[in-house]
Amino acid sequence: MSDTQWPLWEVFVQGNPGIPHKHVGSVHATDAEMAIQNARDVYTRRNEGISIWVVPANTITASSPEDQGAFFEPSNDKAYRHPTFYKIPDGVKYI
Amino acid sequence: MDIQQAKFEYLLRLGDSSLIIGHRLSEWCGHGPILEEDIALINIALDFVGNANSLLTYAAQVEGKNRTADDLAYLRNERDYRNLLLTELPNGDYAYTLARQFLYDVYTFYLYEALKNSKDDTIAAIAVKSHKEITYHLRHTTEWIYRLGDGTAESHQRLQTAFNDIWMYVPDLFDMDAVDQLLINEGIAVDLDSIKNSWNKRVNEVILEATLLIPTTAIKQKGSREGKHSEHLGFLLAEMQCIARSYPGARW
Numbered sequence: 001m002s003d004t005q006w007p008l009w010e011v012f013v014q015g016n017p018g019i020p021h022k023h024v025g026s027v028h029a030t031d032a033e034m035a036i037q038n039a040r041d042v043y044t045r046r047n048e049g050i051s052i053w054v055v056p057a058n059t060i061t062a063s064s065p066e067d068q069g070a071f072f073e074p075s076n077d078k079a080y081r082h083p084t085f086y087k088i089p090d091g092v093k094y095i
Numbered sequence: 096m097d098i099q100q101a102k103f104e105y106l107l108r109l110g111d112s113s114l115i116i117g118h119r120l121s122e123w124c125g126h127g128p129i130l131e132e133d134i135a136l137i138n139i140a141l142d143f144v145g146n147a148n149s150l151l152t153y154a155a156q157v158e159g160k161n162r163t164a165d166d167l168a169y170l171r172n173e174r175d176y177r178n179l180l181l182t183e184l185p186n187g188d189y190a191y192t193l194a195r196q197f198l199y200d201v202y203t204f205y206l207y208e209a210l211k212n213s214k215d216d217t218i219a220a221i222a223v224k225s226h227k228e229i230t231y232h233l234r235h236t237t238e239w240i241y242r243l244g245d246g247t248a249e250s251h252q253r254l255q256t257a258f259n260d261i262w263m264y265v266p267d268l269f270d271m272d273a274v275d276q277l278l279i280n281e282g283i284a285v286d287l288d289s290i291k292n293s294w295n296k297r298v299n300e301v302i303l304e305a306t307l308l309i310p311t312t313a314i315k316q317k318g319s320r321e322g323k324h325s326e327h328l329g330f331l332l333a334e335m336q337c338i339a340r341s342y343p344g345a346r347w
Contacts, residue, residue, distance in 0.1 A: 005129075027131050028129065028130075029131065033238055034238060034242075037135070037234070037235055037238065038131035038132075038135070040231075041131060041135040041138050042130075042131055045134075
């Protein structure tokens, strides 16, 4: 059964300046301006953040579950890739 | 009439308009055309009711007869309300609701922008906060006017019909009387003539851009300043007030 709804957009909200936008959900909208407004109305009612990104869902490319083995397991046992041998100063965290 | 009495009247005009249109929009709750728009409308409704609460709380204080904002909202009769006629019109279809909302949003955009300069500090503070909300309301309704006007043949026709039908209530927006004059002289109220041009310009721009025609009508409905309302207000108040009147003094 085909989806007769308006195009789907994924919504990302940034809580504070400098930190990454977080995926919070999706909205249906006819175009970019309405997507931004719909996202603002649905996902920022409780002062969740200061910036919104909306992305048409069909422009997002996602890895598939079958890829997990080849994509992600090899990084499980490569300790030399982790910066564990020095301490990161506190103030650097959100630079 | 002294300044306090005039201020009370003026605050009722502002507060009642917000209350009544907030109530009309709340009638869409659960019935919006799509989920996102349902939420958008109730957000806007809540903005208006919050604004009404601030204004009517201040009005009760200015009146000085120990009434509360709730007393004003739920225990007055039609003739005591001062909301603009436009705000009490029934929701109709979505085009009708948006046409009404757009004309009111342009009006409050310029009105509250000017009210930020009121010599009454409370009114100015309320205006600063409300104007941010109104800026968003106007952006939202404007985009809908464009999409419905410059949309399908059906949406275009419904929106044109809506504007044609409600145009007769525009003169009531800019009506002024002795209350306005007294408060304008005190620097408290806004001279509505000064925002009329901005209102006309913005409304015309958007309507034409939406490929619609600017309506004309010889009928000029007025009277809200004296509490003379359309046949719709009574029914609205019956619904809005019935719980408060059935259970006097009830608490949640």
